[in-house]
Amino acid sequence: MASPTSGEREKVTSKLPGQLRARVKIRAAEHQFDMQDVVTQALQAWQQAGSQAVVDTSGAPPFSTWLPLGVYDTFKAHCADRKVSYIQGLAQALELWLADHPSPQEEHVATPHPRRRIMANQKGGVGKTALTAGVGQAYAEGTEHDGPARRVLMVDFDPQGHLTTQLGVDNLALDSDSLVKHMTGEAKGDLADLIVPIEDERFGDRLYLLPACADGFVLDVKLSTIRAREAALERALEPVEEGFDVIVVDCPPSLGLSMDSAIYYGRRRDEEKTGASGVVIPVQAEDSSADAFTLLTGQIEDLRQDMRLEIDYLGLVVNMYDSRRGFIATSSLQAWEDIGDPAVVAVVPDRKEQREAVRSKQGLLVYDPKCDQAAAMRQIARTLS
Template identity: 25%
Template structure:
């Protein structure tokens, strides 16, 4: 069965794209068939691959009815549905579609048999594209930095995901909250991690894995590589490999 995981946080720069790219690569290295979807008009996930500006992007598939298979690109062993900057225009048009929250779910149906994991990189908002990802997904994963006010952002995400679960997708589960860019030795990080772990709603849903701060994760995307190809012995490689293992175990 395909698992569709939405990687979501309405705050910017919390490691969503880095997580989709490197968790996807880690799952692929464990022989899973993986599709990544760039649902962000910033196109950072698409730019992490050495491909040209795509002729068919997620926008045409969502709004113009172009068959989804036409948008899938295979880069090394990972499949990608890319995005372009004009996804913003498609997003505006999507707002007028009847059943607009269900468009992504509908277009992914023909791909269900082809992949073990579909990971969706959301934009930094809880707008219509992110809602589409939650309606299409089995699970959502929240990458988060250990910083002041992280808790408030999490509250908002949990409110929205509760509504989506109630109204549009009763399967939707929290895969887990993932601390990223963590410096586990600082007292401040330890205090934030503890405060979130103590929250009864999420206590059991924290990943055991956390992603340490590691410049190799930043550099690798700039060089159009996954961290496994760029720096196989880095903390980033180790941590994302560990996360993949934890996710596979949870979905056994």
């Protein structure tokens, strides 16, 4: 609600998650902005940006600020058009403002390396493939608000080949060259020859896939026989790195040597800034994801200590979330948010569009670029920019 005052502004009262409010307050101070000006900018940008990812606002405490006359009325009209609550619209707007105003303390340092996002969780069915495809597309798409379009390579490191199939590409034949053969020194050609474009006008000539091959099912056995096996994935991908700004790796549901190699590939290299590359962990709001998370982080910590590596957690993505599933879902989401480090960078709603995109063998941002899940993928790309 808004109450008019005698000046040029009116007091607006709403609700806002405490953690989001704290982040905005800190970022506003870093940029020397007044909070009421931040909210004004955020609401106006949100109205121009289109659909955004859903923000969890359950239990949000009251929040108030002063806005120029008419700003809040216009905002409420846009909320009605988008069928979102005023609280949800405000939260989305401020998340968008944060993405558009990165901290001066976190400015990117140019390096000769692509940014590497390792999508990892040994539990199957948590959405690693959907996240790899969606975020890869979001990076390649680029918009005024989501940042510049990037050259992206998606690596299907899972021998089941779900990413490859989902994008309408054939898996590599067993008797052909493959990523596995390049990792184990058995390849006869160049890895670049295996990479295929994902063609759509949304992505220009910027989105590519390294398809899967079923020989990945024996990768752990083969890695056990080679030297410096943790660096095998890096050695294989290094010849093509210079052609890409971002490399997104869809990992298999495994805790074996192949996962060691993927985690090692995502380590922070000497020239890189903290958070430039690292591990993204898709989870679901249910108990078995928590058990899997403990196993994966244990493996990462072992590699950190044994090899003295710097491995950054880029964040948790709570996938296929639906609060209508009741206490298990809502309490699990709260438990993920309570971890704090790694932080929950997005909550992706459970919607039919992702399943329909898979069935149609199209990327989500091609099949339905305006759906809630597509907006969530763009939010993740912004957050992990």
